[in-house]
Amino acid sequence: MNTTTKIRTYSISDLAKEFDVTTRTIRFYEQQGLLNPTRQGQTRIYSPKDRVRLMLTLRGKRLGFSLAESKELFDMYDSTTEGDEKQLLYMLNILEKKQADMRQQLRDIQRLQEELNNAEDRCLEALNKVRSGKRQKQKAG
Amino acid sequence: MNTTTKIRTYSISDLAKEFDVTTRTIRFYEQQGLLNPTRQGQTRIYSPKDRVRLMLTLRGKRLGFSLAESKELFDMYDSTTEGDEKQLLYMLNILEKKQADMRQQLRDIQRLQEELNNAEDRCLEALNKVRSGKRQKQKAG
DNA sequence: ATTTTCCTTTACGTAAACGTAAACCTTGAT
DNA sequence: ATCAAGGTTTACGTTTACGTAAAGGAAAAT
DSSP, X not given: XXXXXXXXXXXXXXXXXXXXXXXXXXXXXXXXXXXXXXXXTTEEEBOHHHHHHHHHHHHHHHTTOOHHHHHHHHHHHHHGGGOOHHHHHHHHHHHHHHHHXXXXXXXXXXXXXXXXXXXXXXXXXXXXXXXXXXXXXXXXX | OXXXXXXXXXXXXXXXXXXXXXXXXXXXXXXXXXXXXXXXXXXXXXXXXXXHHXXXXXXXXXXXXXXXXXXXXXXXXXXXXXXXHHHHHHHXXXXXXXXXXXXXXXXXXXXXXXXXXXXXXXXXXXXXXXXXHHHHHHHHO
Protein backbone atom coordinates (compact mmCIF):
# COMPACT_ATOMS: atom_id res chain seq x y z
CA MET A 1 0.00 0.00 0.00
CA ASN A 2 1.03 3.53 -0.69
CA THR A 3 0.98 5.81 2.29
CA THR A 4 1.55 8.99 0.32
CA THR A 5 -1.93 10.23 -0.47
CA LYS A 6 -2.44 13.10 -2.83
CA ILE A 7 -3.96 16.00 -0.99
CA ARG A 8 -6.13 18.73 -2.40
CA THR A 9 -4.54 22.11 -2.71
CA TYR A 10 -5.94 25.58 -3.19
CA SER A 11 -4.73 28.77 -4.78
CA ILE A 12 -5.04 32.04 -2.98
CA SER A 13 -7.97 33.10 -5.12
CA ASP A 14 -9.71 29.76 -4.60
CA LEU A 15 -9.82 30.48 -0.92
CA ALA A 16 -10.61 34.15 -1.43
CA LYS A 17 -13.66 33.23 -3.46
CA GLU A 18 -14.81 30.45 -1.20
CA PHE A 19 -14.71 32.59 1.92
CA ASP A 20 -15.43 35.93 0.31
CA VAL A 21 -12.31 37.70 1.51
CA THR A 22 -9.62 39.50 -0.47
CA THR A 23 -6.26 37.97 -1.27
CA ARG A 24 -4.80 40.81 0.74
CA THR A 25 -6.57 39.44 3.79
CA ILE A 26 -5.23 35.95 3.21
CA ARG A 27 -1.66 37.17 2.80
CA PHE A 28 -2.06 39.26 5.90
CA TYR A 29 -3.20 36.25 7.90
CA GLU A 30 -0.10 34.41 6.77
CA GLN A 31 2.05 37.32 7.84
CA GLN A 32 0.42 37.11 11.26
CA GLY A 33 1.26 33.43 11.50
CA LEU A 34 -2.24 32.05 11.03
CA LEU A 35 -1.62 30.28 7.73
CA ASN A 36 1.36 28.36 6.41
CA PRO A 37 1.08 27.80 2.69
CA THR A 38 3.91 26.07 0.86
CA ARG A 39 5.42 27.63 -2.24
CA GLN A 40 5.63 26.58 -5.82
CA GLY A 41 8.23 29.00 -7.05
CA GLN A 42 6.92 32.09 -5.38
CA THR A 43 3.26 31.21 -5.66
CA ARG A 44 1.43 30.17 -2.52
CA ILE A 45 -0.15 26.73 -2.32
CA TYR A 46 -2.70 26.15 0.41
CA SER A 47 -3.45 22.83 2.06
CA PRO A 48 -6.76 21.65 3.54
CA LYS A 49 -5.27 22.49 6.92
CA ASP A 50 -4.75 26.07 5.80
CA ARG A 51 -8.29 26.12 4.56
CA VAL A 52 -9.64 24.95 7.90
CA ARG A 53 -7.56 27.52 9.68
CA LEU A 54 -8.87 30.26 7.48
CA MET A 55 -12.37 29.09 8.21
CA LEU A 56 -11.72 29.03 11.94
CA THR A 57 -10.06 32.42 11.84
CA LEU A 58 -13.06 33.95 10.12
CA ARG A 59 -15.46 32.32 12.49
CA GLY A 60 -13.35 33.56 15.36
CA LYS A 61 -13.62 37.04 13.95
CA ARG A 62 -17.38 36.84 13.84
CA LEU A 63 -17.24 35.92 17.50
CA GLY A 64 -15.00 38.82 18.43
CA PHE A 65 -11.66 37.02 18.53
CA SER A 66 -8.64 39.02 17.48
CA LEU A 67 -6.26 37.44 15.02
CA ALA A 68 -3.71 37.18 17.80
CA GLU A 69 -6.15 35.25 19.96
CA SER A 70 -6.95 32.83 17.17
CA LYS A 71 -3.28 32.32 16.54
CA GLU A 72 -2.72 31.63 20.20
CA LEU A 73 -5.38 28.93 20.17
CA PHE A 74 -3.96 27.37 17.01
CA ASP A 75 -0.45 27.33 18.41
CA MET A 76 -1.62 25.77 21.64
CA TYR A 77 -3.74 23.22 19.87
CA ASP A 78 -0.75 22.22 17.76
CA SER A 79 1.49 21.88 20.76
CA THR A 80 -0.83 19.85 22.98
CA THR A 81 0.43 16.54 21.71
CA GLU A 82 3.92 17.29 22.93
CA GLY A 83 2.92 19.82 25.53
CA ASP A 84 4.43 19.69 28.95
CA GLU A 85 2.34 19.96 32.07
CA LYS A 86 2.67 23.72 32.44
CA GLN A 87 1.64 24.27 28.85
CA LEU A 88 -1.35 22.02 29.22
CA LEU A 89 -2.56 23.67 32.38
CA TYR A 90 -2.15 27.04 30.74
CA MET A 91 -4.20 25.91 27.79
CA LEU A 92 -6.92 24.50 30.01
CA ASN A 93 -7.01 27.86 31.69
CA ILE A 94 -7.46 29.68 28.41
CA LEU A 95 -10.06 27.21 27.23
CA GLU A 96 -12.02 27.78 30.42
CA LYS A 97 -11.97 31.51 29.83
CA LYS A 98 -13.05 31.15 26.24
CA GLN A 99 -15.93 28.95 27.29
CA ALA A 100 -17.01 31.56 29.81
CA ASP A 101 -16.88 34.14 27.03
CA MET A 102 -19.02 31.95 24.86
CA ARG A 103 -21.59 31.44 27.58
CA GLN A 104 -21.76 35.20 28.03
CA GLN A 105 -22.17 35.69 24.31
CA LEU A 106 -24.91 33.10 24.23
CA ARG A 107 -26.83 35.07 26.85
CA ASP A 108 -26.16 38.32 24.99
CA ILE A 109 -27.45 36.88 21.78
CA GLN A 110 -30.56 35.45 23.30
CA ARG A 111 -31.41 38.80 24.86
CA LEU A 112 -30.70 40.66 21.70
CA GLN A 113 -32.85 38.27 19.73
CA GLU A 114 -35.74 38.97 22.07
CA GLU A 115 -35.21 42.68 21.73
CA LEU A 116 -34.96 42.51 17.99
CA ASN A 117 -38.24 40.66 17.95
CA ASN A 118 -39.83 43.31 20.15
CA ALA A 119 -38.50 46.05 17.94
CA GLU A 120 -39.83 44.25 14.92
CA ASP A 121 -43.26 43.98 16.50
CA ARG A 122 -43.28 47.65 17.41
CA CYS A 123 -42.15 48.46 13.95
CA LEU A 124 -44.84 46.42 12.25
CA GLU A 125 -47.43 47.97 14.49
CA ALA A 126 -46.26 51.46 13.64
CA LEU A 127 -46.31 50.50 10.00
CA ASN A 128 -49.93 49.41 10.26
CA LYS A 129 -50.84 52.70 11.86
CA VAL A 130 -49.17 54.65 9.12
CA ARG A 131 -50.94 52.62 6.48
CA SER A 132 -54.36 52.80 8.04
CA GLY A 133 -53.76 56.55 8.34
CA LYS A 134 -53.06 56.65 4.64
CA ARG A 135 -56.28 54.83 3.89
CA GLN A 136 -58.23 57.39 5.91
CA LYS A 137 -56.60 60.17 3.93
CA GLN A 138 -57.46 58.45 0.68
CA LYS A 139 -61.11 58.13 1.74
CA ALA A 140 -61.16 61.77 2.76
CA GLY A 141 -59.43 62.90 -0.41
CA MET B 1 -50.93 63.41 41.41
CA ASN B 2 -47.53 64.63 40.59
CA THR B 3 -46.27 63.56 37.21
CA THR B 4 -42.75 64.87 37.73
CA THR B 5 -40.90 61.97 39.29
CA LYS B 6 -37.38 62.39 40.52
CA ILE B 7 -35.11 60.25 38.46
CA ARG B 8 -31.81 58.69 39.47
CA THR B 9 -28.75 60.23 37.95
CA TYR B 10 -25.19 59.03 37.58
CA SER B 11 -21.82 60.70 37.38
CA ILE B 12 -19.38 59.72 34.70
CA SER B 13 -17.29 57.73 37.16
CA ASP B 14 -20.36 55.97 38.54
CA LEU B 15 -20.97 54.52 35.11
CA ALA B 16 -17.28 53.93 34.47
CA LYS B 17 -17.06 51.82 37.61
CA GLU B 18 -20.29 49.96 37.08
CA PHE B 19 -19.40 48.89 33.55
CA ASP B 20 -15.66 48.77 33.94
CA VAL B 21 -14.83 51.23 31.19
CA THR B 22 -12.79 54.42 31.34
CA THR B 23 -14.32 57.87 31.45
CA ARG B 24 -12.59 58.47 28.16
CA THR B 25 -14.69 55.74 26.64
CA ILE B 26 -17.90 57.25 27.97
CA ARG B 27 -17.06 60.71 26.65
CA PHE B 28 -16.13 59.18 23.35
CA TYR B 29 -19.49 57.43 23.11
CA GLU B 30 -21.18 60.77 23.72
CA GLN B 31 -19.12 62.33 20.97
CA GLN B 32 -20.30 59.57 18.65
CA GLY B 33 -23.91 60.36 19.53
CA LEU B 34 -24.61 57.27 21.63
CA LEU B 35 -25.16 59.06 24.93
CA ASN B 36 -26.83 62.35 25.76
CA PRO B 37 -26.02 63.44 29.29
CA THR B 38 -27.34 66.77 30.54
CA ARG B 39 -24.97 69.27 32.13
CA GLN B 40 -24.72 70.78 35.56
CA GLY B 41 -22.38 73.61 34.83
CA GLN B 42 -19.92 71.74 32.70
CA THR B 43 -20.23 68.45 34.54
CA ARG B 44 -22.05 65.62 32.80
CA ILE B 45 -25.13 64.13 34.43
CA TYR B 46 -26.31 60.76 33.15
CA SER B 47 -29.90 59.52 33.21
CA PRO B 48 -31.10 55.91 33.47
CA LYS B 49 -31.69 56.09 29.74
CA ASP B 50 -28.02 56.92 29.22
CA ARG B 51 -27.12 54.05 31.48
CA VAL B 52 -29.22 51.61 29.49
CA ARG B 53 -27.71 52.86 26.27
CA LEU B 54 -24.23 52.39 27.61
CA MET B 55 -25.17 48.87 28.63
CA LEU B 56 -26.60 48.12 25.20
CA THR B 57 -23.63 49.65 23.46
CA LEU B 58 -21.25 47.45 25.40
CA ARG B 59 -23.31 44.38 24.77
CA GLY B 60 -23.40 45.31 21.12
CA LYS B 61 -19.64 45.50 21.15
CA ARG B 62 -19.36 42.02 22.60
CA LEU B 63 -21.50 40.84 19.72
CA GLY B 64 -19.40 42.57 17.11
CA PHE B 65 -21.53 45.67 16.52
CA SER B 66 -19.65 48.83 15.66
CA LEU B 67 -20.53 51.98 17.57
CA ALA B 68 -22.05 53.36 14.37
CA GLU B 69 -24.31 50.34 14.07
CA SER B 70 -25.47 50.64 17.64
CA LYS B 71 -26.16 54.31 17.12
CA GLU B 72 -28.14 53.52 14.01
CA LEU B 73 -30.31 51.10 15.92
CA PHE B 74 -30.83 53.58 18.75
CA ASP B 75 -31.78 56.34 16.37
CA MET B 76 -34.19 54.15 14.52
CA TYR B 77 -35.71 52.84 17.70
CA ASP B 78 -36.24 56.40 18.89
CA SER B 79 -37.84 57.45 15.66
CA THR B 80 -40.20 54.51 15.17
CA THR B 81 -43.00 56.22 17.03
CA GLU B 82 -43.10 59.00 14.48
CA GLY B 83 -41.43 57.10 11.68
CA ASP B 84 -42.82 57.30 8.20
CA GLU B 85 -43.36 54.24 6.08
CA LYS B 86 -40.01 54.32 4.31
CA GLN B 87 -38.18 54.65 7.62
CA LEU B 88 -40.10 51.74 9.10
CA LEU B 89 -39.50 49.46 6.17
CA TYR B 90 -35.84 50.35 6.26
CA MET B 91 -35.69 49.51 9.93
CA LEU B 92 -37.46 46.20 9.42
CA ASN B 93 -34.88 45.45 6.80
CA ILE B 94 -32.02 46.17 9.19
CA LEU B 95 -33.66 44.19 11.96
CA GLU B 96 -33.99 41.23 9.65
CA LYS B 97 -30.31 41.42 8.81
CA LYS B 98 -29.32 41.66 12.45
CA GLN B 99 -31.42 38.65 13.27
CA ALA B 100 -29.72 36.69 10.51
CA ASP B 101 -26.38 37.75 11.99
CA MET B 102 -27.47 36.55 15.39
CA ARG B 103 -28.62 33.21 14.06
CA GLN B 104 -25.22 32.80 12.40
CA GLN B 105 -23.45 33.74 15.60
CA LEU B 106 -25.53 31.27 17.51
CA ARG B 107 -24.38 28.50 15.19
CA ASP B 108 -20.79 29.73 15.44
CA ILE B 109 -20.91 29.68 19.19
CA GLN B 110 -22.41 26.26 19.40
CA ARG B 111 -19.73 24.87 17.13
CA LEU B 112 -16.99 26.61 19.00
CA GLN B 113 -18.33 25.32 22.29
CA GLU B 114 -18.15 21.79 20.98
CA GLU B 115 -14.64 22.32 19.78
CA LEU B 116 -13.54 23.88 23.02
CA ASN B 117 -14.91 20.85 24.81
CA ASN B 118 -13.01 18.55 22.49
CA ALA B 119 -9.85 20.52 23.00
CA GLU B 120 -10.36 20.36 26.72
CA ASP B 121 -10.78 16.60 26.59
CA ARG B 122 -7.64 16.20 24.51
CA CYS B 123 -5.85 18.46 26.89
CA LEU B 124 -6.91 16.56 29.99
CA GLU B 125 -5.94 13.31 28.37
CA ALA B 126 -2.50 14.64 27.48
CA LEU B 127 -2.16 15.88 31.02
CA ASN B 128 -2.91 12.45 32.39
CA LYS B 129 -0.28 10.92 30.16
CA VAL B 130 2.29 13.42 31.31
CA ARG B 131 1.44 12.73 34.94
CA SER B 132 1.42 8.95 34.68
CA GLY B 133 4.77 9.27 32.95
CA LYS B 134 6.03 11.20 35.94
CA ARG B 135 4.84 8.51 38.31
CA GLN B 136 6.75 5.89 36.31
CA LYS B 137 9.86 7.99 36.61
CA GLN B 138 9.38 8.38 40.35
CA LYS B 139 9.04 4.61 40.76
CA ALA B 140 12.13 4.06 38.69
CA GLY B 141 14.05 6.78 40.53
C1' DA C 1 4.07 38.49 -29.85
C1' DT C 2 1.50 40.76 -26.79
C1' DT C 3 -2.20 41.21 -23.93
C1' DT C 4 -4.74 39.40 -20.13
C1' DT C 5 -4.84 36.99 -15.99
C1' DC C 6 -2.90 35.60 -11.66
C1' DC C 7 0.33 35.88 -8.80
C1' DT C 8 4.12 38.36 -6.09
C1' DT C 9 6.52 42.03 -2.75
C1' DT C 10 6.90 46.51 -0.64
C1' DA C 11 5.01 50.14 1.45
C1' DC C 12 2.17 53.87 2.58
C1' DG C 13 -2.87 54.93 3.93
C1' DT C 14 -7.02 54.46 6.76
C1' DA C 15 -11.09 53.75 9.94
C1' DA C 16 -12.46 52.47 14.51
C1' DA C 17 -11.99 52.79 19.28
C1' DC C 18 -10.04 54.34 22.36
C1' DG C 19 -5.15 55.76 25.34
C1' DT C 20 -2.56 59.35 27.05
C1' DA C 21 -0.95 63.74 28.16
C1' DA C 22 -1.39 68.71 28.98
C1' DA C 23 -3.61 72.31 31.04
C1' DC C 24 -7.29 73.83 33.33
C1' DC C 25 -11.85 74.33 36.76
C1' DT C 26 -14.20 73.46 41.30
C1' DT C 27 -15.24 71.81 45.48
C1' DG C 28 -15.03 69.55 49.73
C1' DA C 29 -11.59 68.18 53.29
C1' DT C 30 -7.63 69.23 56.27
C1' DA D 1 -5.49 78.53 52.26
C1' DT D 2 -4.17 74.77 49.91
C1' DC D 3 -4.42 70.43 48.30
C1' DA D 4 -6.35 66.23 46.67
C1' DA D 5 -10.18 64.24 44.10
C1' DG D 6 -12.99 64.48 40.54
C1' DG D 7 -14.49 66.90 36.59
C1' DT D 8 -13.50 69.35 31.88
C1' DT D 9 -11.50 70.28 26.81
C1' DT D 10 -8.15 69.73 23.19
C1' DA D 11 -5.32 67.14 20.65
C1' DC D 12 -1.96 63.97 19.26
C1' DG D 13 -0.70 58.78 19.57
C1' DT D 14 -1.69 53.77 19.04
C1' DT D 15 -3.41 49.24 17.69
C1' DT D 16 -5.91 46.18 14.64
C1' DA D 17 -7.12 44.69 10.28
C1' DC D 18 -6.91 45.35 6.43
C1' DG D 19 -7.23 48.82 1.60
C1' DT D 20 -4.80 50.52 -2.10
C1' DA D 21 -1.33 51.56 -5.21
C1' DA D 22 3.15 50.72 -7.51
C1' DA D 23 6.02 47.76 -9.90
C1' DG D 24 6.92 43.62 -11.49
C1' DG D 25 7.27 38.07 -12.72
C1' DA D 26 5.15 34.02 -15.13
C1' DA D 27 1.87 31.62 -17.68
C1' DA D 28 -2.06 31.15 -20.62
C1' DA D 29 -5.07 32.89 -24.18
C1' DT D 30 -5.66 35.54 -28.48
